[in-house]
Amino acid sequence: MAFRAFYALPAENFSTTTGQHTNAVYGFLSMLIKLLDEEQPTHLAVAFDMSGGTFRTEQYAEYKANRMAAPEPFAGQIDLIHEVMTAMNVNVLEKQGYEADDILATLAVAGAKSGMEVLVISGDRDTFQVVDDDITVLYPIRGVSTLTRMTPAAVLEKYDLPPARYPDLAALVGETSDNLPGVPGVGPKTAAKWVNLYDGLDNVIANADQIKGKAGQSLRDHLDQVIRNRQLNHLLLDVELPMQVGELQRRPVDREAVHQLFDTLEFDVLRDRLFATLPETAPVAPSPGADVDVVALADLPDGLEAWLAEHAGPGTLVGLDITGTAAQGSGDAWSVALGDADRHAVTVDLAEIPPADEASFAAWLADEARPKVLHEAKVAWHELRGRGFELAGVVFDTALAGYLAHPDQRRYSLADLSLRYLRRELATDTEPDGQAVLSLEGGADREAGQRAATLVELTEVLGADLKARGGRHLLEEVELPVQCVLREMERVGICADTSNLEELRGGFDEAVERHAAAAYEAIGREVNLSSPKQLQEVLFGELEMPKTKKTKTGYTTDADALAELYAKTEHPFLEHLLAHRDQIRLRQTAEGLLKSISPDGRIHTTFHQTIAATGRLSSTEPNLQNIPVRSDDGLRIREGFVVGDGYEALMTADYSQIEMRIMAHLSGDDGLIEAFRSGEDLHSFVGSSVFEVGTDEVTPAQRSKIKAMSYGLAYGLSAFGLSRQLGIEVAEARTLMDVYFERFGGVRDYLTTVVDQARRTGYTETIMGRRRYLPDLTSDNRQRRDMAERMALNAPIQGSAADIIKVAMIRTDRALTQAGCRSRLLLQVHDELVLEVSPGEAEQVDELVRREMGAAAELSVPLDISVGTGRSWRDAAH
DNA sequence: CCAACGACGTA
DNA sequence: CGTACGTCGTTGGC
Numbered sequence: 001m002a003f004r005a006f007y008a009l010p011a012e013n014f015s016t017t018t019g020q021h022t023n024a025v026y027g028f029l030s031m032l033i034k035l036l037d038e039e040q041p042t043h044l045a046v047a048f049d050m051s052g053g054t055f056r057t058e059q060y061a062e063y064k065a066n067r068m069a070a071p072e073p074f075a076g077q078i079d080l081i082h083e084v085m086t087a088m089n090v091n092v093l094e095k096q097g098y099e100a101d102d103i104l105a106t107l108a109v110a111g112a113k114s115g116m117e118v119l120v121i122s123g124d125r126d127t128f129q130v131v132d133d134d135i136t137v138l139y140p141i142r143g144v145s146t147l148t149r150m151t152p153a154a155v156l157e158k159y160d161l162p163p164a165r166y167p168d169l170a171a172l173v174g175e176t177s178d179n180l181p182g183v184p185g186v187g188p189k190t191a192a193k194w195v196n197l198y199d200g201l202d203n204v205i206a207n208a209d210q211i212k213g214k215a216g217q218s219l220r221d222h223l224d225q226v227i228r229n230r231q232l233n234h235l236l237l238d239v240e241l242p243m244q245v246g247e248l249q250r251r252p253v254d255r256e257a258v259h260q261l262f263d264t265l266e267f268d269v270l271r272d273r274l275f276a277t278l279p280e281t282a283p284v285a286p287s288p289g290a291d292v293d294v295v296a297l298a299d300l301p302d303g304l305e306a307w308l309a310e311h312a313g314p315g316t317l318v319g320l321d322i323t324g325t326a327a328q329g330s331g332d333a334w335s336v337a338l339g340d341a342d343r344h345a346v347t348v349d350l351a352e353i354p355p356a357d358e359a360s361f362a363a364w365l366a367d368e369a370r371p372k373v374l375h376e377a378k379v380a381w382h383e384l385r386g387r388g389f390e391l392a393g394v395v396f397d398t399a400l401a402g403y404l405a406h407p408d409q410r411r412y413s414l415a416d417l418s419l420r421y422l423r424r425e426l427a428t429d430t431e432p433d434g435q436a437v438l439s440l441e442g443g444a445d446r447e448a449g450q451r452a453a454t455l456v457e458l459t460e461v462l463g464a465d466l467k468a469r470g471g472r473h474l475l476e477e478v479e480l481p482v483q484c485v486l487r488e489m490e491r492v493g494i495c496a497d498t499s500n501l502e503e504l505r506g507g508f509d510e511a512v513e514r515h516a517a518a519a520y521e522a523i524g525r526e527v528n529l530s531s532p533k534q535l536q537e538v539l540f541g542e543l544e545m546p547k548t549k550k551t552k553t554g555y556t557t558d559a560d561a562l563a564e565l566y567a568k569t570e571h572p573f574l575e576h577l578l579a580h581r582d583q584i585r586l587r588q589t590a591e592g593l594l595k596s597i598s599p600d601g602r603i604h605t606t607f608h609q610t611i612a613a614t615g616r617l618s619s620t621e622p623n624l625q626n627i628p629v630r631s632d633d634g635l636r637i638r639e640g641f642v643v644g645d646g647y648e649a650l651m652t653a654d655y656s657q658i659e660m661r662i663m664a665h666l667s668g669d670d671g672l673i674e675a676f677r678s679g680e681d682l683h684s685f686v687g688s689s690v691f692e693v694g695t696d697e698v699t700p701a702q703r704s705k706i707k708a709m710s711y712g713l714a715y716g717l718s719a720f721g722l723s724r725q726l727g728i729e730v731a732e733a734r735t736l737m738d739v740y741f742e743r744f745g746g747v748r749d750y751l752t753t754v755v756d757q758a759r760r761t762g763y764t765e766t767i768m769g770r771r772r773y774l775p776d777l778t779s780d781n782r783q784r785r786d787m788a789e790r791m792a793l794n795a796p797i798q799g800s801a802a803d804i805i806k807v808a809m810i811r812t813d814r815a816l817t818q819a820g821c822r823s824r825l826l827l828q829v830h831d832e833l834v835l836e837v838s839p840g841e842a843e844q845v846d847e848l849v850r851r852e853m854g855a856a857a858e859l860s861v862p863l864d865i866s867v868g869t870g871r872s873w874r875d876a877a878h
Numbered sequence: 879c880c881a882a883c884g885a886c887g888t889a
Numbered sequence: 890c891g892t893a894c895g896t897c898g899t900t901g902g903c
Contacts, residue, residue, distance in 0.1 A: 530898055532884055551884070553900095558885060585886065588897060612893060616889085623895045626888035634887085659889090715891035724890080786890080794892040798889090802893095830889040830893085 002028045002081055003074070004123050005144045008780060011073045016266045021073040025080045026778070029270055031121075031144045037277035039119060043248040045091040045107060047100035048078070054097050056232050063180070063232060080265070087257035088274075091248045098239050101127055105235035108135045110245040121147065126170065126233045128155055131163035146780060160192040168201035171229035172219075180229045185218045201230055253278060269762035269775045292339065294449030297348045297357060304348065304357040308364050311340040317371045317395070319345075319455030321448050324383035328596075328621070329490040329604030331382035333389070335445060336361075339452030347445045350387055366390040373455045375399050375414045377480075378487045378609070385491075396459045400479045403610035404471040405462065407772055412610055418454050421461045426454060470769045478768065478803065479609060481810045485825060486607045486617075488813070493602035494624070494826045494834070495644035497872070501594050504636055508587035512580060519576035529580050532557045538573070545569055586633050593640060596622045602644065607828070614795050615770045615802035617828060625829050627873075638874035648839040649869045650876040651823075653849045654832035655805065656864045657682055659714055662767070662800045665859040666754075669746025676861035683707040689743045690736070709740060713747065714797045716790030751793055758792040766799035767857065768807075804863075805831060808856035815852050821845060834873065842869055 005027020014023035035041075056063045085092050093103050101124050111118045112134035120127050121138045131137050131150055138147035148154070155163045172191035174182020183191075194211070198204045204211075205227065208220050219226070253274075262271040300307055312318045318340055324333035339345035348361065364370050365384070373396040374380050381391050402412040415426040426447075466472050520526045523542065527534045535557045539545045546568065548561035555561075559578060566574040596603050603622065611618040619625040627641075628634025643650050655661075660682060664672040675685040680695055687698035687706040698706075708725055709717070717725075723733035741748040758764045759778060763771040772795040776788035805828065812833065813825055822838035823845045833853070837845050846867050853865045868878030 528899080530885095531900080533900070553883070556884080581885080585897085589887075592896080608894095611895095614893060616893060618894055620895065623888085626886090626895065628887060630887085712891060715893095717891050720890045722891090790891065791893095798893060801889090832889085 001031060001121060001123055001140065001144055002078060004140055005031070006074050006077065008144055009778070014778075016264070020080075020265075021077065022080070022265050022267070024074060024077040025084065025265065026267065026270065027144045028081055029084060029267070029274075030778070031147075033270065033274050033277055035119075035121065035138075035147075037273075041119070041250060043111070043116065043245070044250045045093055045243075045248045046085055047103040047107075048082070048092065048094040049100045050094050050096050050098075052096060054099055056099070060228060060232060084258075084261055084265075087261050088253045089251040091243060091251075093241055093243065095239060095241065098236065102236040102239050103241065105130045106237050106239040106241065107245050107248070109237045111135075114245060116245070125175075126167065126235055128159075128163050128166040129233075129235060130237075131155055131166075144780065159188060161195060165195050165200065167230060167233045168195045168204075170233050171201060171226050172204075174229065175233070180232060181222075181225060182229065183215070183219050183222045183226060185215050190215055201226070266760075269773065269778075272773075273775065292343045292345050292446070292450045292453045294337075294345045294347060294446050296445075297346055297353065300346065303354070303360070304346070305360040307338075307346050308360060311342075311344055311346075312338065312364060312370060314369050315371065317341065317373060317456055317459060319452040319459075320372050320374050320380065321451040321455065322374075322380040322383045323445070323448055324380075324386070326379045326382035326386075327606070328598055329382065329493055329606075330386060331379070331384075332386035333380075333383040335448065336384075337445060337448035337452040339449060339454070339456060341453075341456045343453045343457075345449030345452045347449050362389055366392050368392045371395040373398065373459045375417075375451075375455060378483050378490075381487050382491070394480065394483075396463065396475070397480060397483065398455055398458050398462060399610055400483065401459075401462045401466050401471075401475055404474055404479065404770070405466050405469055407610075407615065407770070408613035414451055414454065414458075417458055417462065421458055421465065422454065424454070426450065469771060470765075471771065474768060474770055474803075478806050478810070482806045483609060485809045485813045486609065489825050489827065490604055490606060492824055492826060492836075493598065493600070493604035494836075494873075495602050495642050496593065496597045497640050497642045498594065498597060498601070500642075501590050501637075501640040504640065505587055505590040505594065508583050508590060508633070511583040512587055515576040515580040515583060519573055519580060522571070522573035522576060529577060530584070535577070539565070543569075543571065543573070545571070582631075582633070586628070586637065589628065589637055590640070592622055593637070603641075605827070612802075613772055613791075615766065615799040615806075616830060617802075617806075624827055629877075635874050638877075639872045641873035643836060643871055646838075647823075647836045648842060649837045649871060650826075650873055651835040651837050651842070651845060651849070651867060651869045652832055652873070652876040652878070653835070653853060653865055653867045654829075655801070655853065656866055658801045658804065658831050658863070659797050660710055661859060661861050661863065662797050662804075663710075663714055663747065663750075664861045666767070666796060666800070667744075667746045667750030668860065669744050669750070671744050672747060673861055683710065686710060686740075686744070690739050705736065706740075709736060713740075713751065714794060716793040754796060755789050755792050764792050764795045764799075766796050766803050767859075768800070768803040770799050770803060772799065800857075801831060804857045805833070805853075808853040809833065811852035811856060812849055815848050816845070819844065819848060821848075834876070837869065 002024045006024035009023040009027050011021050011023050014026050015021045082092065095103065101122055104120050104122060104127060108118045108120050108130050112132065118135045119138055120130065120135060123140050125139070127137050128150055131152055133152065137150040139150050140146065141148050152163055155161065155166060159166060159169060161169055169188060169191045172183050172186050173188055174180050194204045195201060198207050205223060208223060211219060258274065297304060318338050321337040322333050323335045325331055333350055335347060335349045337345055337347045353361070370393050372393050374394055375398045377394045377397045384391050398414060398417055399412045402417050418424050418426040466475060516529060519529060523538055527538055529535070536554050539557065540547055540555060545565050548555045548565065559581065562574055562578055593603060598604055603624070605619045605624045606621050608618045608620060628637055661676060664676055671689060675682055678685060683703045683706045684695045684698045687702045688695040690706060691698065691702050705726055709722060712722055719730055719734040719737055722737065723730040726733065754764065758774055762775060763773045765771050774788045774792050776784045777792060779785045779788065809825060809828060816823055821841050821844065823841045824836055825833060826836050827834035833849070835845065835849065850865050850867060854863050857863065866878050868876050870876040
């Protein structure tokens with residue numbers, strides 16, 4: 001398997017800074033870790049061949065004689081694998097004079113006999129002979145990451161023989177890799193036919209005289225060879241070993257040794273994968289909260305003031321857990337828990353808090369000098385605010401830290417983080433209905449108390465991990481401050497023009513009905529136009545239109561495909577179907593927005609800071625980051641977002657071409673940098689270079705090709721993709737890309753470098769050090785690897801843009817406060833900020849926003865910001 | 879009732 | 890066979 005890994009993985013991508021090649025070690029371990037994870041074996045052993053001869057070479061000197069000496073970069077890697085096995089405490093078996101496969105066969109049969117279910121992983125097909133109901137061979141198809149399960153049925157299917165007969169077939173066919181020639185002219189089909197017909201190789205040999213034809217003669221001419229092959233490919237089942245199969249239990253790895261060795265080998269990604277799969281990563285002592293001393297405020301003789309003085313003095317970090325509810329920019333808190341580093345916690349029922357305690361709590365909470373750690377502080381802030389409390393001094397947020405350490409996880413619950421970083425199980429946060437789990441014992445909510453204390457402990461461990469990943473400053477300088485800006489934006493919301501949206505909805509509604517009726521008319525019956533399944537029946541069944549691109553469940557009916565079909569058939573059904581789709585979508589958008597208007601007449605979205613793996617924000621309930629802008633009808637929806645009472649206008653400010661500017665900066669390409677410094681239209685400038693014409697001679701068609709390509713490059717676009725998008729031949733697209741790269745070689749170099757480096761380190765990085773881990777870059781699966789490569793191309797660019805606008809938000813918010821402005825931030829849409837301008841501040845805010853956004857990052861090209869104002873979001877466009 | 883899927887809006 | 894998201898309706902299994 002190590003040898004296969006050596007050939008499957010390109011050596012140049014797997015070597016340490018000291019020059020040691022590690023591709024065989026990497027591939028072998030990658031396979032082993034995957035198997036440990038997926039198969040969860042109770043017993044485990046790895047067998048090695050030993051140098052020096054075996055009984056087979058004694059019998060037949062040429063055995064494996066054609067094997068080339070292992071190439072230089074392979075040398076030493078077997079020893080490294082041995083070392084890793086020792087560190088991982090894996091049972092290793094080897095025996096002079098025997099091959100690894102003899103050891104495996106012996107163990108497999110013994111294991112099966114003692115009632116075990118056995119998996120044999122080997123790249124030698126001879127192992128198929130031990131396959132039975134209890135023994136499965138996992139055989140590598142290509143590389144070492146894809147293993148095929150050879151069960152009795154699989155062997156029968158592939159070779160037309162039961163497993164026990166496989167060596168009979170192999171003896172006839174021969175094995176080139178072992179230098180065992182077979183019978184010339186006899187392949188697997190003939191061999192299987194004979195073995196089945198005569199019931200085994202012995203009888204084939206005994207009846208060799210009767211076999212007709214050339215193949216029969218060939219067999220008679222090579223009988224000795226066949227007999228010898230069969231002796232050699234027979235695996236021994238009785239090798240004497242120092243350990244019996246029952247003694248091969250898996251043992252816990254030596255964590256320290258693994259860390260040291262993986263440091264040397266520079267296996268950062270594998271280390272994560274290994275530790276993630278280890279059973280001992282599971283909680284050692286699942287005793288929820290047993291070791292936290294939780295008391296209820298009501299049971300404190302001296303009240304909260306005394307507790308705070310003892311446990312939460314100035315500079316002492318305290319964990320704060322809020323039980324409450326938050327949504328649409330507001331919330332309510334029911335109870336809180338405070339926990340300290342010594343695992344003392346106090347819980348407070350806010351409904352029954354005595355006035356004196358409430359005053360102490362409020363003062364402590366609002367005190368910037370009393371450091372606090374929370375999980376999702378933005379939510380807590382909304383909840384506390386619902387009770388009139390101000391929260392300040394948040395120095396750590398475990399959800400944000402967990403996100404920065406591993407940005408592509410689905411969730412960052414405190415329970416998950418506790419398990420991962422502290423190996424301690426935490427009771428689940430909430431019931432499915434959102435109600436907090438309250439396990440009151442002596443009046444104290446033990447779970448809340450445990451969570452509060454756990455926060456403090458996590459700060460240390462998670463903080464250290466984040467620091468090691470170079471993400472500490474991102475937490476402190478970017479994510480925590482921007483969280484404060486976001487909570488305010490959520491609270492404020494954006495004003496909606498209800499009657500405008502209602503009118504729109506009515507109009508869309510009417511259009512939906514009209515197009516539906518026309519569509520039914522065109523095909524003579526009613527179908528559900530929102531059902532792709534029913535549409536397929538109509539289009540490809542009844543109307544017999546040409547088939548479109550395949551989906552998992554049939555053929556696509558997406559807008560592109562329908563437009564193409566319409567171009568071909570001009571069928572009126574398609575026209576109305578497309579219009580219906582369009583209008584129904586707009587109606588849904590208008591409807592959804594109307595439903596989300598709060599009693600204050602404003603729409604309060606929720607921004608999520610820990611969802612997008614690249615570092616972007618996301619927006620839900622409602623999503624205000626995907627409000628239509630491209631169509632006329634879409635723009636009318638933007639008219640439904642308007643300036644609120646007491647304010648003068650909405651203002652939008654966006655970065656123009658920020659991703660291309662980041663590309664210019666990161667690649668350092670002279671041409672692209674010059675393009676931005678020249679002040680010319682970017683795509684015309686690039687086009688003039690590619691097409692070798694003056695900037696003012698670039699045709700609109702050329703410009704749009706260049707624009708598509710420039711942006712496509714940042715996403716890992718292929719020549720195929722470009723050709724499809726532009727409707728040109730693949731060859732033309734390829735030529736276009738070649739010329740582009742010739743002119744902008746720095747871009748090409750950057751793109752290859754970024755992937756290479758990510759493959760080496762395991763992650764990509766933005767200009768502010770935000771990492772994204774991409775273990776799939778070394779996957780044997782091409783689709784996954786290609787996908788990871790495109791992510792690697794895009795993540796630094798999209799992520800850097802996300803970094804920059806977050807900093808811009810922090811700066812803008814701060815500058816507005818410092819300038820004493822009433823104007824405020826409302827929304828962020830990835831490269832755009834929407835503000836509400838107070839009367840008389842328009843000019844000042846215009847200048848301020850340009851300044852702060854422009855100064856958010858120091859790139860080798862200028863950041864260009866365009867600003868517009870107006871009564872509605874649409875009018876504020878520029 | 880829920881998850882998966884297709885479709886489609888944004889940057 | 891271009892990245893990153895969220896939401897909706899339909900569908901089919903539980």
